[in-house]
Structure formats: C-alpha cells, structure tokens
Amino acid sequence: MTSKPVNFFKSIPLWVKVLGGVALAALLIALPIVYPKSYVMGVMCRIFMYMILAGSLNVINGYSGQFNIGHAGFYCIGAYTEAILATKLGLSFWIALPLGGVMAALIGLLVATPTLKLRGTYLAIVTLGFSEIIRLVALNWEGLTGGPIGIKGIPAPVFFGFKVTRSIHYYYIFLALAALFFFVTYRVINSRVGRAWMSIREDELAARSLGVETRFYKATNFMYGAFWAGIAGAAFAPYFKFIASDMFSLDEGFNILSMVIIGGQGTLLGPMVGSVIVNFLTEFLRPISQYRLVVYALLIIAMMWLRPQGLVGASNSILAAKKIGGKTGRGKRGALAPAGGK
Amino acid sequence: MATILEARDVCQYFGGLKAVEKVNMKIEEGDIFGVIGPNGAGKTTFFNICSGIFKPTAGEIIFRGEPITGLLTEKIARKGMARTFQNIQLFKYMTVLENVKIGFHIRTRTTMLSALLRSKRYSEDEKFATEKAAEILERVGLSEFRDTLASNLPYGIQRKVEIARALALDPKILLLDEPAAGMNPSETQELSDFVKKLNAGGLTIVVIEHDMKFVMNTCNRILVLNFGQKICEGTPDVVRDDRNVNEAYFGKGLVVGEGYNNA
Ligand SMILES: Nc1ncnc2c1ncn2[C@@H]1O[C@H](COP(=O)(O)OP(=O)(O)OP(=O)(O)O)[C@@H](O)[C@H]1O
Ligand SMILES: [Mg+2]
Secondary structure, X not given: OOOOOOOHHHHOOHHHHHHHHHXXXXXXXXXXXXXXXXHXXXXXXXXXXXXXXXXXXXXXXXXXXXXXXXXXXXXXXXHHHHHHHHHHOOOOHHHHHHHHHXXXXXXXXXXXXXXXXXXXXXXXXXXXXXXXXXXXXXXXXXXXXXXXXOEOOXXXXXXXXXXXXXXXXXXXHHHHHHHHHHHHHHHHHOOHHHHHHHHHHHOHXXXXXXXXXXXXXXXXXXXXHHHHHHHHHHHHHHHHOOEOHHHHOHHHHHHHHHHHHHHOOOOOHHHHHHHHHHHHHHHHOHHHHHHHHHHHHHHHXXXXXXXXXXXXXXXXXXXXXXXXXXXXXXXXXXXXXXXXXX | OOEEEEEEEEEEEEOOEEEEEEEEEEEEOOOEEEXXXXXXXXXXXXXXXXXXXXXXOEEEEEEOOEEOOOOOHHHHHHOOEEEOOOOOOOOOOXXXXXXXXXXXXXXXXXXXXXXXXXXXXXXXXXXXXXXXXHHHHHHHOOHHHOOXXXXXXXXXXXXXXXXXXXXXXXXXXXXXEOOOOOOOHHHHHHHHHHHHHHHHOOOEEEEEOOOHHHHHHHOOEEEEEEOOEEXXXXXXXXHHOOHHHHHHHHOOOOOOOHHHHOO
C-alpha cells in the first residue's frame, strides 16, 4: 500500500505556488490597463461574480454535503437588499453590500433550520421551493420591489469621492470580492470548522459520534454559503443598475450549480474553473442561446461519466479508479464480508 | 471501583420487533466488558442506545452517575464516550491523519472567526490536533498510512483507523462493535493485546465480538444477549459453562461447552 498524495495541489512546491499566484494576480490587475475593452471587462465581471456564487454554493454542496439547488434565491435577496437600501434609503453601497450578505445569511438560517434533522433530499426540495418563493415575492410585492418592473436606477458606489460607473471599475470591485471570498474560505476550510463540515459530508453519524454538533455546523455552513451569494447579488445590483425578479429564476440556480459540478465539488479551485468555463461557453453559445442549457446538460452528463469529481477534483473517477492500488475507486463492497464467523 | 455505564430495563422496539428487551447491565470502571450473542440478538442496537443514536423505547442509561437517556450522540461523545461502528464508518475521502484530526473536535475550540484571523487559538489547536493525531497513529502503528485516503486501505487497517479516531476523543469509555471482524488470527491476537494495553492505561472498554477466542481471552466480564434479552452475565468461565448460552449458540442437546472449540 503506497501512501499517495491525496491532493495534486499539495504536491506542488510552495515556491511554484507563490510564483504562480503572484503572476496570476499581476496579470489580473494589469488586464484592464492593457486591454480595457468594455466587452471583455463585462465578461470578466461576470466571471468573478459567478466565482463567488459557485464557490459559495460549493461550500454548501461540496464541503458539508448538503444539497442546495436554490442558490439563486440568496443571490436574489442580496441584490434586492442592496437595491432597496440604496434607492429607498440612500444607503451607501459599502454599507448595503455587507447587509445584503447578512440578510441572505439570516434567511438561509430560516430555510435550513426546519430540515437540519432530516436527510439531504429534503433540504434540496426546500431550497428549490424557497428559490421560487423569493422570486415570486420579488415579483409581487410591488411596494417594495417594484413588482414586474423591477428596480431601476440603482445608484453607483462612491469610492472616496470617486463614482464607480464603468465596467472597468467594477472589474476591480468584483476581483477584490472574489479574492476576498477565496482567501476567507480557504482559511475557514483549512481549520477545525472546515473539517467539521467535511466530516458531515463524509459520514454524519460518525461525525456525531466524535462530538461534532452537526446541526450547528450544517446551519453555519448554509449561512456562510448564503452570505456570499448575498454579497455577489449586492455587488451585481449597482453594476447592472437594474434588477428584476426574472434574473433570479431557477434556471439561474441551475446555472450556478452546473459551474460547481463542471469545475469540481469539494475543491476550492473547482468552482472558479467552472465559472470561467461556463461563462466562456455562454459567450460562445450566444448565437444559439436557447440551446445553451442543453449544452450544459450534455457537459454535465459527460462529466459525471468521465470525471465525476469535476475538472479539478482529486478523488477517483471511473477512469482513474484502476490506477489506485488496482481497486475500484468507490468502496470495496467485496471486502465487507459478513461479519464474524458462526 | 465505581460503575461507569449502567443500563436499567432498557427496551428498544422497532414496530413489533423487540430488538432489545429489558436489558440490565453494569459496567465497572476498568472493565473490558464483552457483549456477545447470535446474529440479530440486539447487540448493535444496544450500543446505539448507549451512544445516543437511538432513544430507547423504555429504560434508562446512566453514564458516570448521570442519566444520558435520549441525549444527542454528540453530547454523549463530549461526556466521554467514544465508539466504532460494525460497518466501518470512516471519512472515506479524507486521509488517515485528517480522520484522526476530526476526532479532536471536542478537545479544540477554533471558531470560524479565529480560523479566519489565524488567531493564537487557531495555531494552538492545529498544532495540538496534528501532533496528538500523529502520536496516536504512532501508538496504533499506523504512521505509514498517515497520508493515505481512508478508502484506499485494507479492511483490517480501516478498523484500526476507526479505533485511532475514537481514541482522539480521549474517552472514558470506548465501545467497539466487532473490531476483529475481517481480521486474520494474528491480527486478532494483536488487537486483543492492544485492547488490553489501552485498558491498562485506564480506559474502560466495551466490545461486541463474535470471535469467542478473542472474547474469552480479552474480556473480564461478558453479557450475553439473545433475541434482545439478557440470558447471562458474568466472567468468561461462568458464560462458557452456562446452559442458556450454549443453547442459544448451538441449539438444545449439545454437550455444554463443547461447541466453543469449533466456534
Ligand atoms: N433501525 C432499525 N430499524 C428496524 N429494525 C432494526 C433496526 N436496527 C436493528 N433492527 C433489528 O433489530 C434486531 C437486532 O439487530 P442488531 O443489529 O442489534 O443485531 P446484532 O446483535 O448487532 O447482530 P449482528 O451480530 O448481526 O451484528 C435485528 O432483527 C435487526 O433487524
Ligand atoms: Mg451488530
């Protein structure tokens, strides 16, 4: 039995990682200066925003093994919270942004609490329903949300007296938020809290037998994911200047979910890669946009078959299975012989 | 010696099935306590009641002088009870070291905020968990598998990892559900020695096992269940010669004690 490194990324020497990280950061910071085309900036803004959305969904689905399908609902809450606070109360973006996250987290707690004792499938159904309910509330509560017209003229953030209006400016806001998300999540995942989340994903009963308060950790995990979806929404609202309920449909939820699955659940990098790929696909497939979801579906089916762990995932796929000690990747059922000899 | 774990008239019914029926049991501190019985006798169910996975239909569990009946599993773990599972429940896609580190959950206190700020608590906890986990792996003889995925290990080693993980809780009592299942005779012997060593270090151990040789050689007291009921309790010698036990295992008419030689 060889001790094989679990994670490919852990086997890369530190200096390569640091150098790679610095180079990537420099490239991302310099991109708008060398290539400030507004179309490109717009695509990049979307990519960064979806990195937060997919990344935060991955914290829920990939790390704690809960199943949230309605992530668009939290995205919606964040966006509306910011838009309402900014347009009705004239609150600064920098205050409305975290409040969007907090609001999404609180509602996340409300959604998750009744299902904490139940199996994952119930949560999936509840989140699906929740996402639709939020959209319908946004559509029908005309006094607050503008109803079918939505909210227009969401004011631009002001940064030390400087009005953030162009996508090249938003590029830096989204980049900073995505970087912050990545940094914070990395730290939380690689700690006792992250391990508790993962233990729930792997085996909830075993986790409980080790004293992990699974209900508490499932709830905080769900809130953490919802919080960042809210942040993404709150940043999106002034960027797009206009929001309406149909931007946060179930389709949007599936869109985020597909990024997580394509990139790889349960890895930090996976959803980032997924976001890049899906957003590029969206751009390329614009001429046949009505078939876009079909392409995603085919891609997801292919992924399930070839690399169920996603592009970046490190666990075993049906193709990689043979390489590991000659065993099939998934559990060795054969070895679970009837216990004891009587 | 004081009683550490006690069951009073514990019953567990699944619909009409009486999986555990009016079982009384007293485990003294420092015991290696065996629980045996034919398949389906209710042994695992009894463990599940003790560790809080099931709330018993009736009866009471008292752990270190305190009733714990119906308490959440994670609360009971915190009070000093650790266990392993009959059908190995490791964190499959995590390494052996990570598995054991999770066992330190209740002995560390890092919160999301201290993880985020990489506070002193965080670095102390990480150091503590990593060092102690490595220490336990050394003690159990698993150091070489430290970075191997749990699911890639052979069955016998996985059982050891599960014990190592349970030891990370620094429990007062350790419940082992068929730890020798899937082990060959020499591994079983090794396990017996290891259990005795742990016990000598002050840990009370309760063990369900079908391997009679293991039970008779390792345990100082034994509880025998059959169809959910206690049919005998006592030292290995008493159990070995008990007529009810022999009937339960080998049917009526067999010469008392004979069957064990073939078991
Ligand atoms: N969750 C459950 N729901 C319904 N019936 C159950 C449940 N758990 C156990 N049983 C039943 O209770 C009885 C006792 O099962 P248990 O697993 O405790 O036996 P055991 O003594 O551990 O047997 P083995 O030696 O095969 O492990 C069996 O008839 C089993 O089918
Ligand atoms: Mg059993």
